[in-house]
Amino acid sequence: MPSPPDATTPSSSPSFTLRRIAVPAFGPSLLFGIGEGAILPIVPLTARDLGASVPIAALMVALIGIGSLLNNIPASFITMRWGERWAMVAAGLWSALGMGLCVGTSHLGLFAAGCFMVGMSQAVYNLARQSYMTEAVPIEYRARALSTLGGVMRIGMFLGPFLAAGAVHAFGLSAAYALGIVAVVGAAAVGARIPDLEAPPLPPGQGAPAPATILSTLRDHRHVFLTLGVGVVLVSAVRASRQAVIPLWADHLALAPSVASLIYGLAGAVDMLVFYPAGKVMDLKGRGWVAVPSMLIMGLAMLLMPLTTGTVTLLLAALAIGFGNGIGSGMIMTIGADHAPRHGRAHFLGVWRLMSDIGSSCGPALLSFLAASLTLAWGIAATGLIAFAAAGTLAHWIPRHGDRGGRRREPEG
Known part of the structure; x- marks a missing residue:
């Protein structure tokens, strides 16, 4: 697979350190994660208080994910029009308005609209922060920066429910x-202080390129979307399914809810402890050195999970x-x-x-379908096989050039 164009890579800075951008880059992600984590467990309870049935209450939570799914493309237009910094600020404020609507209404329809708004803001914020970090961080530090970004968001999502409980x-x-x-709102305030990105200079003698559109992006990068993009769908399906696999199998083994929660929490703690070392390996050795083992480990664990018979074996798989x-x-x-x-x-x-x-939405749906039509064990095992398929796809299509990101950097200009 040919390596991507080097024009996407910002200039290297020998004095660059992640510590320099820690607060402006990672602070908003931590706060945004806390904000969303705080309300997620409360949304179905509030819906029930407003008279919703159990399925409708579950739908209110799903509306957040649906709002994100349906607004990824509009989010790209917002980011292109306003820039990454103001897109992040707008996302924080829009999320606050959505949460305010949720808490300030007694009408279930308006409550649903508030949940959808929170999902919309999630799409805009996630895209804008990724776009900003892609440009602001030299490629030598890119994987560490983005792994830390994802890890900090997970920490926020982990802390949010505990703070909300109190x-x-x-x-x-x-x-x-x-x-x-x-x-x-705190995430928006911190995000407003990050510097704007400067437009890259045009090469000598080259005029301004034609405006990019969604259709031109799909056409020009269709090979990436049809190869690595398929791997992304599979990875996301496995990751989303894992959140249901552990508690469902714990229930199948008739473990106490407290034990199931403890196992889930310990798995989440391990999840949060390893993001930075993994990012460093991706920067130093290449993306495939982490992406492929990640899916192989998850796939093997899910294939073995239906064989677990008690707390200890389930804990090891989790x-x-x-x-x-x-x-x-x-x-x-x-x-x-x-x-x-x-x-x-964008x-x-x-x-x-x-x-x-799309992968995150389809993964749990497939697990549910297989569990209902066959057995839960077959559903979990099928998810493990999807993880192996993801590993194979990534192993085949991630560029092998011996450099960090599958591309070589060239001096600009």
């Missing part, structure tokens, strides 16, 4: 939304899943950044994120 205990369900609003998922933190963003053109980058990343969200 607030809800003291002040009621509305306090979770208040916490969420404060967090996402920890393996957490480790495999953790080392893959940021890999989808990194591979997308490696192939994104500088001109029309459109490319919008399509890239759309493919990821």
Whole structure:
């Protein structure tokens, strides 16, 4: 596979360190993650209080993901029009408005609209932050930066429910939304302070390129979307399914809910501990050194999970899943950044994120279908096979050039 054009790569800075951009780059992600994590467990409870049935309450949570899925392409237009910095600010404020609508209404339809708004803001924010980091960070540090970005967001999502639990205990369900609003507005405030990206200079004698469109992006990069993009869909399907696999199999083994929660939490803790070392390996050795093992480990753990018979064996399988998922933190963003053109980058990343969200939506749906039509064990095993298919796809299509990102950097100009 030919390596992507070098024009997408910012100039290297020998004095660059991730510490220099820690607060402006990672602070908003932590706060945004806390804000969303704070309300996610509360959304179905609020819906039930508003008179929703259990299926409708579950749909309210799904609307957040649907809002993100349907707005990846519009998010690219917003980012292209306003720039990454103001797109992140707008996303934080829009999320706050959505949360405010959720807590301020007694009408289920308006509550649903608020949930959808939160999903919309998620699409805009995630695309804008990835686009910004792709341009702002030299390629030598790209995987570490994007792995840390993904890891920090996960930490925020992990902390959010715990902070919300204390607030809800003291002040009621509305306090979770208040916490969420404060967090996402804080993310917008910090994001407003990051410097704007400068437009890259045009090569001597070359005029301004024609404006990029979604159609031209699909046409010009169709090979990437039809190869690595398929791998992204498979990876996202496995990752989304893992969140249901552990608690469902724990229930199948008749483990106590507290034990199931502990196993899930320990797997999540392992997930959050390994993102930076994995990013460093991707930068130093290449993307495939992490992306392929991530899927192989998750696939093997899921194939073995139906063979587990108790707490200890399930815990070992769950920890393996957490480790495999953790080392893959940021890999989808990194591979997308490696192939994104500088001109029309937001459109490319919008399509890239759309493919990821399609996988995230289809994975749990396939697990549910197989569990209902066959058995839960077959559903989990099938998810493991999808992970192996993802590993094979990535192993075949991730460029092998001996350099970090599958491309060589050339001096600009």
